[in-house]
Every structure is written in C-alpha cells, then in structure tokens.
C-alpha cells in the first residue's frame with residue numbers, strides 16, 4: 001500500500017475510497033499528501049453512479065477498492081457490480097488500485113475474479129494481494145500486478161522504502177507454496193470461518209439494540225455493525241475492555257465524516273462458544289453505556 005502511495009500520490013491529489021475503507025490505506029495515502037473522498041456503498045459495494053459523479057467532480061489520481069469481503073465491512077461485490085464499476089472506470093479513464101487479500105476466503109463457490117480481469121481493465125489497474133490472510137497473519141509477504149511504465153515507478157518506490165522484503169520470510173513462503181497443499185488448507189479453513197461468522201451473527205441478534213444493522217458476510221474475516229442511537233463506539237470500547245472484550249471502533253475506517261456508531265468485529269480466531277461469551281460481555285458493556 002505504501003509503495004503504491006509513494007509511487008502515485010502527490011500532495012493534494014484526490015483518491016476515492018469506499019466508505020468505509022481499510023484503515024492502513026487511509027494512513028498510507030494521507031501520509032503522502034492525498035485528499036481522500038469516500039464513495040457511498042451499499043450491500044453490494046461501491047455504488048457505480050456515485051462513483052461516476054465523484055470522478056467527474058474530483059478527477060481523482062486513482063480509486064482504491066477492496067471488492068471481495070471488504071475490510072472492514074465484509075461486503076463482497078457481485079459479478080454484475082464489478083462489471084458496472086469497470087465500465088465507469090474505463091469510460092472515465094480512471095486508474096484502479098484493487099486490493100484483494102480476502103478473495104480466497106469465500107465460504108461458498110469459487111472466488112470471484114478481480115475487477116482487473118474485466119475486459120480492458122488490466123492495463124489501468126494495480127492489483128494487490130498478500131499471503132497474510134491465507135498462510136498466517138504474521139507473514140506479511142505480498143505482491144502486486146501492474147502493466148506498462150508504472151512497473152518501473154513501483155519498483156523504484158519499493159527500493160526507496162526498503163531494498164527488499166525479508167529474505168527468510170520470502171523463502172518460507174516459497175517453500176510453503178512449493179510443498180504445502182494451499183487449496184486443501186483453504187478447504188479446511190473456509191467452513192470453520194463460515195461457522196464462526198454464523199455464530200457471531202446469531203449471537204449478535206440477542207444483544208444489539210433495536211434498529212442496529214449488521215452485515216452477514218459470505219467470506220473474509222469481519223462483521224460490520226452500525227449501532228445507531230448516537231452511540232459512540234470509541235467510548236463503548238472503554239467499557240467493553242473493562243468487561244474483557246475488544247473490537248475496533250468504526251470511526252477510523254472513514255476518510256471523513258465518520259459514522260461513530262459503527263464497529264468491526266473479527267470472527268475468525270475463536271470458537272462459537274468463546275464468541276458467544278464475548279458477545280455476552282459486549283452486551284453487558286452496551287447495557288452500561
């Protein structure tokens with residue numbers, strides 16, 4: 001992310017991002033002087049006509065999207081939505097930075113092809129991925145796919161930031177990919193994550209206030225909750241920590257005008273029993289708020 005930001009962003013450039021979007025992308029783009037504008041989203045991802053309107057208004061340097069099981073919302077863009085977004089980007093000659101670390105963690109069916117694979121899109125997309133969501137969270141080895149002269153700029157930016165990613169990590173990943181059955185690993189992990197996501201969704205129903213909204217993802221690692229009622233989840237977190245449970249308050253996932261009643265919950269680490277206990281604690285925190 002930082003390599004892309006370093007290579008592409010000049011101070012004052014506008015970058016369009018989903019509303020909400022990935023916290024570290026906000027940090028990387030803003031540190032390099034970008035002005036971020038959030039594009040409205042629905043249960044299917046970024047809304048094409050809103051995207052087109054904001055492109056016309058701001059002539060962004062690029063659009064940053066996480067189409068599959070987005071961090072933080074868990075939302076996955078349908079095939080039709082991907083095509084509609086590609087159509088807007090192609091007609092407006094707008095570059096795309098597509099981040100796809102969660103695509104393989106789909107609970108049903110096959111992973112959806114990236115927007116970069118839509119006809120005409122590969123030349124104007126930088127596609128990012130990482131093994132950290134597939135092999136192990138501590139293994140931060142990623143890769144990017146791009147075409148044309150931008151490859152040189154990206155290479156120079158990577159060299160300027162750090163000459164090389166750690167060689168032992170790269171060798172470990174190379175050995176893993178050569179010797180392990182990644183598909184078999186994913187086949188084992190996907191149903192476990194699916195069961196945990198379902199358990200969290202169900203346990204949430206008994207603690208959420210009336211009118212609260214929660215996403216029901218078909219993949220990835222996160223559930224996104226909007227509590228409403230003027231609840232500030234940054235303050236709620238302090239009470240929750242006293243109860244022995246944590247979540248990520250949603251405000252930091254917004255480029256601007258944060259919805260402070262939102263929060264991101266991760267469902268991948270614990271068994272349904274522990275998830276249930278964690279949500280009991282969150283329920284007590286909500287009652288005390």
Ligand SMILES: Cc1ncc(COP(=O)(O)O)c(C=O)c1O
Nearest residue numbers: 022066071099130132140141142
């Ligand atoms: C959308 C997104 N992109 C990129 C990353 C970073 O991955 P890595 O540090 O493994 O490159 C994460 C999570 O850590 C993420 O959620």
